[in-house]
Amino acid sequence: MYDRHQPEVTPEHKEFLKRVKLKKVSVLTTQILILVLFFVVWELAARYKIIDAFITSQPSRVLKTLVNLYARGELLRHVGITCLETVIGFTSATVLGTATAIALWWSDFLAKVMEPYLVVLSSLPKIALGPIFIVWIGAGPAAIIVMTLAISIIVAILEVLNGFLSVDQEKIKLVKTFGARKLQVFTKVVLPASFPTIINALKVNVGLSWVGVIMGEFLVSKAGLGYLIVYGGQVFQLDLVMTSVLILAIAAAAMYQGVVYLEKIVVKNRYEIKE
Amino acid sequence: MENAVEVHSVKMKYHSLNGEIDALEEIDLSVGRGEFISIVGPSGCGKSTLLSIIAGLLAPTAGYVLVNGKKVTGTSSEVGYMLQKDHLFDWRTIYGNVVLGLEIRGDLTPENAGYVQELLKMYGLYEFKDKYPNQLSGGMRQRAALIRTLAIKPDILLLDEAFSALDYQTRLAVAEDIYSIIKKENKTAVLVTHDIAEGISMADRVVVLSRRPAVIKNIHEIKLTCSNRTPLSSREAPEFRQYFNRIWKELDVHV
Numbered sequence: 001m002y003d004r005h006q007p008e009v010t011p012e013h014k015e016f017l018k019r020v021k022l023k024k025v026s027v028l029t030t031q032i033l034i035l036v037l038f039f040v041v042w043e044l045a046a047r048y049k050i051i052d053a054f055i056t057s058q059p060s061r062v063l064k065t066l067v068n069l070y071a072r073g074e075l076l077r078h079v080g081i082t083c084l085e086t087v088i089g090f091t092s093a094t095v096l097g098t099a100t101a102i103a104l105w106w107s108d109f110l111a112k113v114m115e116p117y118l119v120v121l122s123s124l125p126k127i128a129l130g131p132i133f134i135v136w137i138g139a140g141p142a143a144i145i146v147m148t149l150a151i152s153i154i155v156a157i158l159e160v161l162n163g164f165l166s167v168d169q170e171k172i173k174l175v176k177t178f179g180a181r182k183l184q185v186f187t188k189v190v191l192p193a194s195f196p197t198i199i200n201a202l203k204v205n206v207g208l209s210w211v212g213v214i215m216g217e218f219l220v221s222k223a224g225l226g227y228l229i230v231y232g233g234q235v236f237q238l239d240l241v242m243t244s245v246l247i248l249a250i251a252a253a254a255m256y257q258g259v260v261y262l263e264k265i266v267v268k269n270r271y272e273i274k275e
Numbered sequence: 276m277e278n279a280v281e282v283h284s285v286k287m288k289y290h291s292l293n294g295e296i297d298a299l300e301e302i303d304l305s306v307g308r309g310e311f312i313s314i315v316g317p318s319g320c321g322k323s324t325l326l327s328i329i330a331g332l333l334a335p336t337a338g339y340v341l342v343n344g345k346k347v348t349g350t351s352s353e354v355g356y357m358l359q360k361d362h363l364f365d366w367r368t369i370y371g372n373v374v375l376g377l378e379i380r381g382d383l384t385p386e387n388a389g390y391v392q393e394l395l396k397m398y399g400l401y402e403f404k405d406k407y408p409n410q411l412s413g414g415m416r417q418r419a420a421l422i423r424t425l426a427i428k429p430d431i432l433l434l435d436e437a438f439s440a441l442d443y444q445t446r447l448a449v450a451e452d453i454y455s456i457i458k459k460e461n462k463t464a465v466l467v468t469h470d471i472a473e474g475i476s477m478a479d480r481v482v483v484l485s486r487r488p489a490v491i492k493n494i495h496e497i498k499l500t501c502s503n504r505t506p507l508s509s510r511e512a513p514e515f516r517q518y519f520n521r522i523w524k525e526l527d528v529h530v
């Protein structure tokens with residue numbers, strides 16, 4: 001009744017594990033195959049003039065562009081700027097959003113007062129604020145970061161607050177029976193219980209931050225991947241556009257994985273099975 | 276000797292936008308030191324409300340409660356509260372969970388930590404102290420929850436349907452377990468339950484509440500002929516049925 005024990009691994013179970021593993025491997029292989037096929041078909045279609053490489057670009061030209069950009073030292077600069085803007089925007093949205101959510105959780109009155117404003121702000125297409133930010137802050141990275149913040153902070157506030165509010169009332173009652181004051185209710189129950197929700201909000205916010213940064217770069221257009229995409233489009237250099245989009249995809253995926261990794265250490269470790 | 280708990284003309288009204296809800300109507304009750312009281316009543320009649328008032332979590336609309344002769348104005352370490360679910364925090368180890376109350380009260384002194392270690396040892400949880408709650412069975416989790424409550428050294432334990440989240444077999448075993456710990460630690464206990472049999476099996480007296488707004492319908496002194504009384508052996512006693520039937524009739528359950 002008391003502890004889970006590890007039973008002997010039977011041959012049937014080994015067989016089962018093997019099948020599960022085999023399935024995993026074949027899924028992965030198929031995924032890689034699709035990717036390779038996509039690039040091969042794209043390349044061949046362009047090479048044999050089935051599609052017009054001038055408007056679709058092609059993998060070999062993407063590669064060439066990549067090497068060129070790298071050789072001119074521009075690749076790292078543009079990628080670096082975009083990533084930096086995203087990380088700063090994302091982090092500040094998370095920190096400010098969580099802080100605001102804490103304030104709203106703390107004061108019911110404040111939450112009630114803020115409710116209509118949050119609703120309006122969350123449905124407003126934030127890109128419309130872009131020109132305002134540029135006029136106020138100037139056409140530079142700062143405006144891009146503010147743009148990113150504007151796009152992701154409302155979601156951060158609402159998600160985190162929602163996490164706080166959905167904490168089991170009985171758990172709160174429990175700490176109150178021990179005489180917990182509001183600050184203790186927050187630090188001992190509400191915050192730790194909400195960590196999984198907060199991490200989930202982060203996952204959504206990573207995507208939104210990229211949207212904010214690229215939109216910002218579209219508007220401000222001085223450097224970064226968004227700038228390269230807009231610039232490439234304007235001068236009809238689809239090679240540059242495709243290359244930038246591919247790098248963007250990789251960078252965004254990498255950052256998402258970063259958050260997943262964070263989730264692993266922050267959340268999963270807490271329930272770690274220490275046998 | 277003074278009573279452990281005295282409830283004097285306690286009334287409770289809840290206010291909501293849909294109107295007032297009369298939960299408790301004039302409750303008078305006293306619980307002697309070391310006594311085990313069960314409170315049974317239809318669901319929604321105000322049992323949890325009564326316990327919350329005794330615990331000092333809620334202020335009654337009228338009347339007052341004395342715990343160890345002192346008027347209750349807020350929570351105190353003299354009263355321990357056990358909820359329906361164990362509510363062990365899955366982000367804390369068992370040890371982290373059982374010292375929660377001491378931590379919140381700012382009482383996690385070396386002596387008290389030592390006392391917790393002793394409790395863990397005495398009740399077979401010591402070797403699990405560094406495990407997480409999801410690694411324990413339902414019965415052990417409930418036991419950890421009890422130790423968490425005992426850690427603040429309360430004289431009086433309030434148990435609000437403390438076993439009803441468990442499946443039937445486990446529930447019998449856990450009731451047996453918790454009962455023996457409560458008796459061993461010499462605590463006064465007030466158990467709220469909607470399970471008549473469970474109420475009789477553990478109690479010295481069973482208090483029957485009416486439907487909302489609750490008044491005390493009757494109080495049954497439980498006298499069973501069985502040696503070495505435990506919840507399980509109580510169920511074997513010849514008088515058990517009679518108590519059950521009488522209380523069942525009083526509760527007047529309709530479907």
Ligand SMILES: Nc1ncnc2c1ncn2[C@@H]1O[C@H](COP(=O)(O)OP(=O)(O)O)[C@@H](O)[C@H]1O
Nearest residue numbers: 289291296298317318319320321322323324325
């Ligand atoms: N905070 C509250 N606000 C308004 N009504 C409440 C509140 N808590 C409980 N009630 C109402 O008071 C009545 C008694 O509740 P409760 O004490 O939880 O009953 P029991 O524990 O006997 O099931 C119920 O009808 C319930 O809906």
Ligand SMILES: [Mg+2]
Nearest residue numbers: 322323324435
């Ligand atoms: Mg209840």
